Amino acid sequence: MTAKILSLNVNGRDETILCDGLTTLQEVLRDQLGLLTSVKDGCTQGGCGSCSVLVDGELWLSCLAPVAALAGRAVMTLEGLKQSAGIAAIQQSFIDNSAAQCGFCTPGMILTVKALLDANPEPSHDEILEALSGNLCRCTGYLPIVEAVKDAAARLSGGADAARASEGREG
Amino acid sequence: MASEAPKAEALNVVGQPVKLRDLKKHVGGQTSYCDDLRFPRMLHLKMHRSVQPHAKLLAVDTAAAARSEGVVRVLTHADLPGGELWSGLATVGGAGDEPVLASDKVRWKGEAIAAVVARTPEQAEAAAAKVKVRYEPLPAVFDVEEALAAGAPNLIAHWPGNHYIFGDDHAAAQIRLGDVEKALAEADRVVENVYQTSPIEQAPLETIGCVAVPDGDGRYTVHTGSQSLSSTLKSVAAYLGLPANRLRFVSGSVGGGFGGKADLAVEVTATLAAIKTGRPVKYRYTREEEMFASSTRAAWRVYIKDGVMNDGRIVARKVTTYHDSGAYLRMSNYGAMKHSTHWPGPYTVANVWVDVYCVFTNRTPSGAMRGFGIMPASFAIEVQMDRVAKAIGMDPWRLRLLNAYRNGDMRGHHRAVKDAAMIETIQATAKLSEQNLTGDLQSLSSWRQKAG
Amino acid sequence: MAKLRGTGMAAVNYPTGMHLGGDPTMALVHATSSGSFVVTLSSVELGQGLKTVLAQIAAETLGVPLEAVVVDTGDTDTGPHCSGTGASRTTHRAGNAVIAAAKEARQEMLDVAAEMLEVSADDLVTDGKGNIHVKGVVEKSLPAAEVAAAGQFVYGKSISGRGIFLPPASKQDPETGESAPYSTQAHACTVVEVEVDTETGAVRVLSLKSVYEIGRQVNPELVKGQIVGGAWMGIGHALYETTAPYYPAIDHAPYDFLNYVIPGAAEMPEVQCEILEYPSETGPYGAKGVGEMVANAPIPAIVNAINNALDVCIGEIPVTPEVVLRALEEKARADGA
Numbered sequence: 001m002t003a004k005i006l007s008l009n010v011n012g013r014d015e016t017i018l019c020d021g022l023t024t025l026q027e028v029l030r031d032q033l034g035l036l037t038s039v040k041d042g043c044t045q046g047g048c049g050s051c052s053v054l055v056d057g058e059l060w061l062s063c064l065a066p067v068a069a070l071a072g073r074a075v076m077t078l079e080g081l082k083q084s085a086g087i088a089a090i091q092q093s094f095i096d097n098s099a100a101q102c103g104f105c106t107p108g109m110i111l112t113v114k115a116l117l118d119a120n121p122e123p124s125h126d127e128i129l130e131a132l133s134g135n136l137c138r139c140t141g142y143l144p145i146v147e148a149v150k151d152a153a154a155r156l157s158g159g160a161d162a163a164r165a166s167e168g169r170e171g
Numbered sequence: 172m173a174s175e176a177p178k179a180e181a182l183n184v185v186g187q188p189v190k191l192r193d194l195k196k197h198v199g200g201q202t203s204y205c206d207d208l209r210f211p212r213m214l215h216l217k218m219h220r221s222v223q224p225h226a227k228l229l230a231v232d233t234a235a236a237a238r239s240e241g242v243v244r245v246l247t248h249a250d251l252p253g254g255e256l257w258s259g260l261a262t263v264g265g266a267g268d269e270p271v272l273a274s275d276k277v278r279w280k281g282e283a284i285a286a287v288v289a290r291t292p293e294q295a296e297a298a299a300a301k302v303k304v305r306y307e308p309l310p311a312v313f314d315v316e317e318a319l320a321a322g323a324p325n326l327i328a329h330w331p332g333n334h335y336i337f338g339d340d341h342a343a344a345q346i347r348l349g350d351v352e353k354a355l356a357e358a359d360r361v362v363e364n365v366y367q368t369s370p371i372e373q374a375p376l377e378t379i380g381c382v383a384v385p386d387g388d389g390r391y392t393v394h395t396g397s398q399s400l401s402s403t404l405k406s407v408a409a410y411l412g413l414p415a416n417r418l419r420f421v422s423g424s425v426g427g428g429f430g431g432k433a434d435l436a437v438e439v440t441a442t443l444a445a446i447k448t449g450r451p452v453k454y455r456y457t458r459e460e461e462m463f464a465s466s467t468r469a470a471w472r473v474y475i476k477d478g479v480m481n482d483g484r485i486v487a488r489k490v491t492t493y494h495d496s497g498a499y500l501r502m503s504n505y506g507a508m509k510h511s512t513h514w515p516g517p518y519t520v521a522n523v524w525v526d527v528y529c530v531f532t533n534r535t536p537s538g539a540m541r542g543f544g545i546m547p548a549s550f551a552i553e554v555q556m557d558r559v560a561k562a563i564g565m566d567p568w569r570l571r572l573l574n575a576y577r578n579g580d581m582r583g584h585h586r587a588v589k590d591a592a593m594i595e596t597i598q599a600t601a602k603l604s605e606q607n608l609t610g611d612l613q614s615l616s617s618w619r620q621k622a623g
Numbered sequence: 624m625a626k627l628r629g630t631g632m633a634a635v636n637y638p639t640g641m642h643l644g645g646d647p648t649m650a651l652v653h654a655t656s657s658g659s660f661v662v663t664l665s666s667v668e669l670g671q672g673l674k675t676v677l678a679q680i681a682a683e684t685l686g687v688p689l690e691a692v693v694v695d696t697g698d699t700d701t702g703p704h705c706s707g708t709g710a711s712r713t714t715h716r717a718g719n720a721v722i723a724a725a726k727e728a729r730q731e732m733l734d735v736a737a738e739m740l741e742v743s744a745d746d747l748v749t750d751g752k753g754n755i756h757v758k759g760v761v762e763k764s765l766p767a768a769e770v771a772a773a774g775q776f777v778y779g780k781s782i783s784g785r786g787i788f789l790p791p792a793s794k795q796d797p798e799t800g801e802s803a804p805y806s807t808q809a810h811a812c813t814v815v816e817v818e819v820d821t822e823t824g825a826v827r828v829l830s831l832k833s834v835y836e837i838g839r840q841v842n843p844e845l846v847k848g849q850i851v852g853g854a855w856m857g858i859g860h861a862l863y864e865t866t867a868p869y870y871p872a873i874d875h876a877p878y879d880f881l882n883y884v885i886p887g888a889a890e891m892p893e894v895q896c897e898i899l900e901y902p903s904e905t906g907p908y909g910a911k912g913v914g915e916m917v918a919n920a921p922i923p924a925i926v927n928a929i930n931n932a933l934d935v936c937i938g939e940i941p942v943t944p945e946v947v948l949r950a951l952e953e954k955a956r957a958d959g960a
């Protein structure tokens with residue numbers, strides 16, 4: 001396997017990374033860039049959503065993404081989104097609704113919710129279920145998570161629209 | 172025996188809906204789990220596993236694996252000092268029956284044979300695939316009742332009938348209360364059924380894993396997702412012939428357990444590899460291993476024969492349960508005993524007879540899971556209660572309330588029940604689900620023997 | 624072919640702990656000079672809220688604010704023995720050990736405060752807000768943190784305590800089964816409503832209502848989390864989950880989340896629950912524990928509801944579409960005969 005060097009924008013910073021054709025974005029984020037605590041590895045099979053990240057604002061499973069195909073694109077993890085108003089509202093909603101127990105699914109869930117609310121600020125109940133369908137949680141039984149999403153949508157639509165629109169790509 | 176229900180006095184902090192302490196860290200993506208640990212010079216361990224459910228091991232050739240890129244060490248049964256056999260829960264009389272790495276035989280598809288330690292997980296994985304094993308397949312048995320039948324292939328010489336031995340000479344964990352045969356003979360009706368549960372994976376979102384780190388002073392620190400630090404530490408020490416005080420077990424945040432992390436799984440091999448290489452060694456199950464190689468919730472088969480009177484009284488409950496232990500004992504004897512003492516459930520039955528067998532089959536060994544031993548009993552009892560109700564034409568709420576145990580009643584394990592509140596719980600559920608109970612059922616109480 | 628509805632109920636009891644070989648858990652409590660009270664033990668936090676619950680119990684016993692309590696757990700070098708996080712034993716066992724340790728530390732703290740205020744320790748009370756004062760005389764008050772510091776720097780006293788909870792070992796008589804295997808019994812009753820598609824065999828749980836009796840609830844928020852999570856797991860067990868789809872055969876074993884089917888958010892019905900509190904004498908502040916029992920009533924309730932909807936006798940889990948269709952075929956055959 002031939003190694004390649006490519007540049008990737010992660011959380012607003014240009015990073016130079018070493019990869020081969022099989023290296024996944026998950027490996028790069030966890031092992032090369034040390035973003036160990038927000039990008040999880042629940043299956044490495046595309047089946048749990050715990051490794052979710054945003055690539056140019058779109059939700060991706062980093063364990064399935066060959067990083068070689070991502071040259072020049074912008075990747076966001078929960079660490080990079082931390083300062084934005086939208087993410088704070090989602091996080092607070094997760095806390096208020098006790099939407100995490102062991103917490104292993106939580107960063108992936110929060111990014112999924114972020115991608116949902118960016119695309120669809122007022123999702124219906126069914127749209128929320130659809131959006132969460134790729135993220136597994138073995139602890140909570142989902143109800144508190146669904147409540148947290150509704151709560152976050154309500155918080156964000158209360159005048160925070162402008163803030164949300166501008167914050168999508170920031171670092 | 173108090174004749175009144177106890178009341179909860181007001182307190183300051185206990186009883187308050189306080190948020191989980193780690194919530195902020197969780198939503199910030201800042202919680203670190205075992206899988207997130209990294210140590211300088213850390214190596215990775217991957218396992219070569221049996222592809223046969225039951226076979227003699229004729230030869231294990233690790234030469235190609237050892238030469239594979241990045242490989243630092245290959246471990247087989249020969250590397251284990253003394254070749255100790257794992258004894259599950261020694262405190263409840265478990266006997267050693269399971270090797271850490273297979274020696275002469277494999278007894279389930281997925282059994283660990285050779286461990287490969289390499290610089291990266293990918294290198295370890297690639298090398299593990301290069302281990303060559305020559306098997307002589309043996310007849311396998313998968314069904315619990317077939318395993319107990321005469322002429323079934325024997326899995327473990329230590330368990331000649333393919334079942335665990337309770338006490339010194341009992342094939343089953345027993346409960347004997349009253350005279351069940353007499354009561355069955357005198358009952359108006361006998362209701363007989365069989366219940367079957369399936370093997371289930373605990374599936375915590377974080378898979379089983381640990382990192383064993385040499386401290387440099389002869390001690391080893393094992394960071395683990397185990398649910399049972401002290402007992403796992405002692406088992407590792409026993410296997411490796413180390414004084415227990417040379418080990419330190421540390422757990423940080425764990426990504427769910429549900430019983431799936433109560434067993435010994437990765438710690439012995441990882442610690443052995445750390446000793447042999449002098450470097451930190453990480454051994455973490457892939458999701459695939461978690462699914463097929465980690466202990467599952469056992470499958471249970473439960474035969475119930477109830478003697479019932481036409482007025483709804485259950486006078487006899489005779490139960491035979493087969494617990495599918497899989498290929499080795501692990502904690503099955505514990506689960507079986509727990510199951511046995513749960514009968515006849517939250518009901519008072521004067522004549523109870525229970526036999527619970529731990530049966531060895533050529534399946535993935537089973538272990539603990541949320542409600543170990545109790546879930547299958549509750550499942551069987553409660554589906555059976557509906558069948559009894561149907562058989563005598565009685566409302567299922569009435570049947571349960573009439574038979575529900577009360578404080579002071581004798582249970583199957585020869586002790587009076589304390590802290591009973593089944594009646595009140597059923598009554599409250601009826602209210603919640605808008606189910607009308609007749610006055611006589613509403614006036615029942617766990618703290619009084621008679622209605623009124 | 625139709626969509627048929629049915630309801631089912633199930634009532635369960637659940638034992639806390641397992642005494643077969645003795646079942647000890649220990650805890651230590653000490654005050655730091657920075658005003659914290661540290662609870663040290665070696666139990667494991669799995670997301671169930673062990674640290675939260677034990678902090679509440681310690682704060683209650685010490686009489687200090689919850690925020691002043693730090694729980695340091697999960698290290699066999701620093702924490703005293705715990706027999707493992709399982710068998711619904713942690714709140715009960717560790718809770719009792721923490722109470723014992725906190726009581727001893729509290730007495731020590733009150734003794735120091737008594738010297739400082741020149742009163743008898745018996746006349747002192749804590750206000751739960753971080754102060755110790757003379758009963759009925761709120762002005763004669765000292766912050767607990769100050770007392771802890773004075774204990775260390777002036778009075779030479781270690782404000783600390785040790786606790787152990789050891790239910791005696793109880794061997795099961797191999798003949799009769801006689802034993803004292805648990806500490807207390809908790810209870811639950813669940814009613815579910817299902818809809819079964821007789822064409823596809825698919826089952827939907829429409830609603831799930833439960834009442835739990837778990838002694839004292841140490842933390843209603845966490846209890847609710849366990850109950851909802853358990854209801855969901857119960858649906859998984861009752862309808863979908865198996866590692867051996869053709870049990871007892873071992874073929875077609877799943878190796879990923881595509882083949883090992885567990886329910887998603889869309890499969891969750893409305894869940895209602897109510898709690899009854901009958902404190903147990905054996906439990907910390909009367910708590911019985913809840914973590915393990917939460918799938919046990921939903922599973923048979925769902926199966927009973929399916930049997931009720933279809934008028935069949937299914938006695939196995941998971942009740943997959945195949946199981947439903949087989950039961951319907953059998954029934955048709957029996958009805959025809």
Ligand code: FES
Binds near residue numbers: 040
């Ligand atoms: S780790 Fe990527 S989906 Fe599970």
Ligand code: FES
Binds near residue numbers: 103104106136
């Ligand atoms: S909180 Fe544990 S998996 Fe979701």
